Amino acid sequence: MRRCSVTTVAEARRRTGRSSRGGGANWRQRFRKDWPLLLMVSPVVVLLGVFHYFPTLGNVIAFQDYSPYAGIRGSEWIGFGNFARLFAEPEFWSALMNTLTITGFQLVFFFPIPIFLALLLNSVLSVRVRTMIQGVAYLPHFFSWVLVVSLFQQMLGGSGLLAQALRTQGHGAFDMMTNPDTFLLLVTSQAVWKDAGWGMIVFLAALSTINPALYEAAAADGANRWRRLWHITLPGLRPVIVLLLILRLGDALTVGFEQFILQRAAVGAEVSEVLDTFVYYQGLLVGDFGYGAAAGLFKGVVGLVLILVANRFAHMMGEQGVYSKS
Amino acid sequence: MTTQNLTIPGRLARRRAAAENKRPSWEEPPSVPGRLGKGVVLGLVVLAVTFPLYVVVVTSLSSTEAVTRAGGLVVVPRELTLSAYVQLLSGGVVTKALVVSMGVTVVGTLFSLVITVLAAYGLSRPGSLLHRPLLFVVLLTFLFGPGIIPSYLLVSSFGLIDSYASLILPTAISAFNLIVMRSFFMGIPGELIDSARVDGAGEFGILTRIVMPLSKAVVAVVGLFYAVSYWNAFFNALLYLNDNNKWPLQLVLRTYIVQAQQLPSGAGGIAASPGMNLAPAPTLAIKMAIVVIAVLPVLLAYPFIQKHFTKGVIIGAVKG
Incomplete structure (x- = not known):
């Protein structure tokens, strides 16, 4: 979500700022002038080429019966064989369903929380208190998933603090970390704990751009607190909300890999297998590379289509979208 | 407070803060x-x-x-x-993992920061040769990733499995960080750069003598972002390191805390003979000390990250 607001800024800058240097000069002259800049960019371009674009091409093994010994050139091409196997596999559909369920659940129970918190925090008058709360709320964003899961285990796990307290009260055993029935709730609360505070940043920034005179004028016209919220604040936040919603929908097949790989063993694959962990376990650990790559490619292509469709939809609704049409 | 007091800077600041903290007169006081x-x-x-x-x-x-x-x-x-910490830091699995994590974090951050600064500057001069297609190459990485399996096959074909380079190279560039830095560089007034060029400075000279001194805040923030992500990285190590002797702290944390297992304290990884140097089962205090060691660097870096959040603006570099 952060990435795209920056991208659009960069786009805007680029559009306004170009052509301050000689545009008509021929290539050789421009090269003579600009070669140091090209040299500076080259390490990044090489690294992205080698570790991003080149392996992206490696996805062709999804259409092969890939063997590590034969390599891409020596392996047999089997067309859509891996995909046929994939779509006939109940575990794949279960992983897809789990992924979509988690996305849907988080859309309802995670997405609104940063908005709500930002509104609440924005109404705190004392700058010092506000900065303090922001500082604390952003912090878990910088923790690793291993750490977050460890902390949750210590609080809500079988030998965690809550279980400990319940035990001394004479209640039975309690363990939220291994209970498949509450797994959806667990992963959502972990995501909220880690990133809801951080999510406020965008909304706080948007809130600070709303002209205070609007509120004063509305108050003078007799609008109370709630009507001002409804008629000024929420319309002011709408572009940001739409943007983040698009990005979340575009990312519907990504629910966070580390969080699930860490907890898969404890609650079982039935509820915790998502597309990314499916690729890892069914493809990589088993050594069934072509099959795993097919699952990964499916996810990548559908994800790309989703984000393009969501963006188009936003344009149709008259919103800015993730990137502008140019 | 009288008007004379306003000349004292501390009072002035406090007064201004008080005004900012005050509820505007038209707003109704909130209910209890x-x-x-x-x-x-x-x-x-x-x-x-x-x-x-x-x-x-x-x-x-x-x-x-x-x-x-x-x-x-x-x-x-x-x-x-402090006995748990003494025990953990007096050699053994955790000490070793700590050294690995710190090494990867320091080397990785420096590497990432240098190439990010170079590329961000290289892409920040408007109208320069090929800057649009090159920028597109960077931006396009937002839309799709190479996928787990092709990445693994690539790293393994380079013979980088079980090397520390595998923890750095594949994820050395964050396009997000690069774009943040580039936007900042683009905000530096062109007059400054042009005047340096008139004085005969080359692009490298401009970058090191003009741009870098003006960009300390953004370099600090991006550096800390990189450092935190290297410190927290878990998946690269899981994917590329088979030898648990080379594991960084996050993987050790997972083994001890999340999986509640133990690692052999000696060498040899999975092949280690059972019973060989198995450390005594870690007590709860020791487990929690591992958690603290894993989180402490983040907590120490955090105030600096926070301090620089707001400093995204360049103040009055060109006067007149």
Whole structure:
């Protein structure tokens, strides 16, 4: 979500700022002038080429019966064989369903929380208190998933603090970390704990751009607190909300890999297998590379289509979208 | 407060802050339940973050008796001792993992920062040769990733499995960080750069003598972002390191805490013979001390990250 607001800024800058240097000069002259800049960019371009674009091409093994010994050139091409196997596999559909369920659940129970918190925090008058709360709320964003899961285990796990307290009260055993029935709730609360505070940043920034005179004028016209919220604040936040919603929908097949790989063993694959962990376990650990790559490619292509469709939809609704049409 | 006091800078700042803190006259005062509810919710937010950290720190500092008496995690500190830390840091798996994590973080951050600064500057001069297609190459990485399996096959075909380079090279560039830095560089007034060019400076000279001194804040923020992500990285190590002797701290943390297993303290990884140098089962205090060691660098870096969040603006570099 952060990435795209920056991208659009960069786009805007680029559009306004170009052509301050000689545009008509021929290539050789421009090269003579600009070669140091090209040299500076080259390490990044090489690294992205080698570790991003080149392996992206490696996805062709999804259409092969890939063997590590034969390599891409020596392996047999089997067309859509891996995909046929994939779509006939109940575990794949279960992983897809789990992924979509988690996305849907988080859309309802995670997405609104940063908005709500930002509104609440924005109404705190004392700058010092506000900065303090922001500082604390952003912090878990910088923790690793291993750490977050460890902390949750210590609080809500079988030998965690809550279980400990319940035990001394004479209640039975309690363990939220291994209970498949509450797994959806667990992963959502972990995501909220880690990133809801951080999510406020965008909304706080948007809130600070709303002209205070609007509120004063509305108050003078007799609008109370709630009507001002409804008629000024929420319309002011709408572009940001739409943007983040698009990005979340575009990312519907990504629910966070580390969080699930860490907890898969404890609650079982039935509820915790998502597309990314499916690729890892069914493809990589088993050594069934072509099959795993097919699952990964499916996810990548559908994800790309989703984000393009969501963006188009936003344009149709008259919103800015993730990137502008140019 | 009288007007004379306004000349004293401290008073002035306080006065200004007070004005900012004041409710505008047209706004109705909030109801008592409203204020109470707001306080409770925000208090809970703060508590939800700080309480687990507090419990972990206190438990890590507690003696074995205190842990036994509490029946597990310790909330009320009694009989504090540093013995868990002494034990962890006097050699063994955790010490080693700590060294690995610190090494990867320092080397990786420097590497990433240098190439990010270079590329961000190289792409920030408007109208330069090929800058649009090259920028597109960077931006396009947002839309799709190479996927787990092709990445693994690539790293393994380079013979980088079980090397520390595999923890750095594949994820050395964050396009997000690059774009942040580029936007900042683009905000530096062109007059400054043009005047340096007139004085005969080349692009490298402009970058090191003009742009870098003006960009300390953004370099600090991006550097800290990189450092935190290297420190927290878990998946690269899981994917590319088979030899658990080379594991960084996050993987050790997972093994001890999340999986509640132990690592052989000697060499040899998975092939180690059973019973060989298996450390005594870690006590709860020791486990919690590992958690604290894993989180401490982030906590130490955090105030600096926070300080620089707001400093995204360049102030009056060109006068007149």
